Amino acid sequence: MIPVDExxxxxxxxxxxxxxALALGPGVMxxxxxxxxxxxxxxxxxxxxxxxxxxxxxxxxCTACVDACNTEHNIAPAKLPTDVQWIRxxxxxxxxxxxxxxxxxxxxxxxxxxxxxxxxxxxxxxxADGIVMVDRHTCIGCRYCMMACPYKARSFVHEPTTxxxxxxxxxxxxxxxxxxxxxxxxxxGTPACVEACSDAGHRAIIFGDLNDPNSEIAKRxxxxxxxxxxxxxxxxxGVRYQGL
Amino acid sequence: xxxxxxxxxxxxDKAKGEKCVEETSVMRKRHMDFLKHQRDDTVHxxxxxxxxxxxxxxxxxxxxxxGAVLGSSQHFCQGCHEYAAVxxxxxxxxxxxxxxxxxxxxxxxxx
Numbered sequence: 414m415i416p417v418d419e420x421x422x423x424x425x426x427x428x429x430x431x432x433x434a435l436a437l438g439p440g441v442m443x444x445x446x447x448x449x450x451x452x453x454x455x456x457x458x459x460x461x462x463x464x465x466x467x468x469x470x471x472x473x474x475c476t477a478c479v480d481a482c483n484t485e486h487n488i489a490p491a492k493l494p495t496d497v498q499w500i501r502x503x504x505x506x507x508x509x510x511x512x513x514x515x516x517x518x519x520x521x522x523x524x525x526x527x528x529x530x531x532x533x534x535x536x537x538x539x540x541a542d543g544i545v546m547v548d549r550h551t552c553i554g555c556r557y558c559m560m561a562c563p564y565k566a567r568s569f570v571h572e573p574t575t576x577x578x579x580x581x582x583x584x585x586x587x588x589x590x591x592x593x594x595x596x597x598x599x600x601x602g603t604p605a606c607v608e609a610c611s612d613a614g615h616r617a618i619i620f621g622d623l624n625d626p627n628s629e630i631a632k633r634x635x636x637x638x639x640x641x642x643x644x645x646x647x648x649x650x651g652v653r654y655q656g657l
Numbered sequence: 658x659x660x661x662x663x664x665x666x667x668x669x670d671k672a673k674g675e676k677c678v679e680e681t682s683v684m685r686k687r688h689m690d691f692l693k694h695q696r697d698d699t700v701h702x703x704x705x706x707x708x709x710x711x712x713x714x715x716x717x718x719x720x721x722x723x724g725a726v727l728g729s730s731q732h733f734c735q736g737c738h739e740y741a742a743v744x745x746x747x748x749x750x751x752x753x754x755x756x757x758x759x760x761x762x763x764x765x766x767x768x
Binding site: 538540541542546548549550573574577578579582583584585587595596598599600 | 696697700701702703705712748749750751752753756759
């Protein structure tokens with residue numbers, strides 16, 4: 414494994430950020446928006462949306478989160494490996510002990526997203542609040558981000574879409590992935606998968622602001638040992654797993 | 658040589674609202690700029706509910722028959738874009754139907 418050169422990554426990051434702030438009027442607003450929404454008394458604190466998946470509560474065979482995601486974004490259930498899939502259920506088995514873990518895997522919303530690093534057009538980007546998304550207006554469908562993603566979280570849309578929904582515009586020729594249901598989050602809601610998991614009685618996924626010390630997710634992350642998938646890559650994922 | 662006959666302006670579906678978010682003359686010329694500006698604010702900044710939204714266009718300009726802005730030369734978006742011979746890409750991804758029309762549409766298998 415080649416160690417990550419963090420100084421280079423930081424340098425590239427700050428250079429890009431400086432260029433963005435200079436060139437883009439709206440870019441400056443993004444930060445002020447996130448801070449303003451973060452609320453009072455917290456000073457310079459910004460939002461970092463994240464999820465915590467408790468693998469001890471996630472039921473094997475339950476696909477409530479996947480189904481909810483498909484319904485929310487008008488995605489057909491994946492049959493082929495090339496079909497669109499924003500979230501999938503993964504079963505891990507420890508061969509020695511026989512312990513089985515079931516868990517959903519989706520875009521991990523990295524703080525240092527490799528998909529953003531490789532995107533040639535700037536379509537793959539990270540919002541000020543930590544959500545990693547594809548701006549499909551600028552995506553050219555080159556699929557570099559799919560190759561770069563360590564979690565295989567992204568899909569390419571090969572076929573024209575039907576029954577378009579107003580909350581999640583999707584079309585042929587672009588790469589897409591979990592958006593942490595931005596359309597809900599921006600209105601103060603929770604992602605569809607989190608809601609479905611709770612409705613199914615498992616409450617295995619919780620959603621919240623990792624930077625808010627009073628949020629449930631921040632308290633849980635502080636109290637228990639949680640892991641980020643492939644933490645060795647130091648992408649600093651916004652999605653964390655408990656009980657792995 | 659006789660002057661070439663000009664194409665007749667399209668006859669389009671009437672909008673629901675009393676007036677548009679901007680003057681009609683401004684909208685004719687610059688609606689694409691407004692949409693593009695706001696889409697960047699929305700996608701990158703999460704700023705929602707501003708006045709220049711594509712969904713807003715559809716809600717008001719869709720006709721009463723099928724709640725759409727696309728489908729025939731009479732439909733608002735399609736009719737004018739055909740007349741102006743400008744390709745209309747928005748609805749490759751975005752819905753061309755109002756919220757109520759989407760709900761009443763028979764839901765087929767999504768892709």
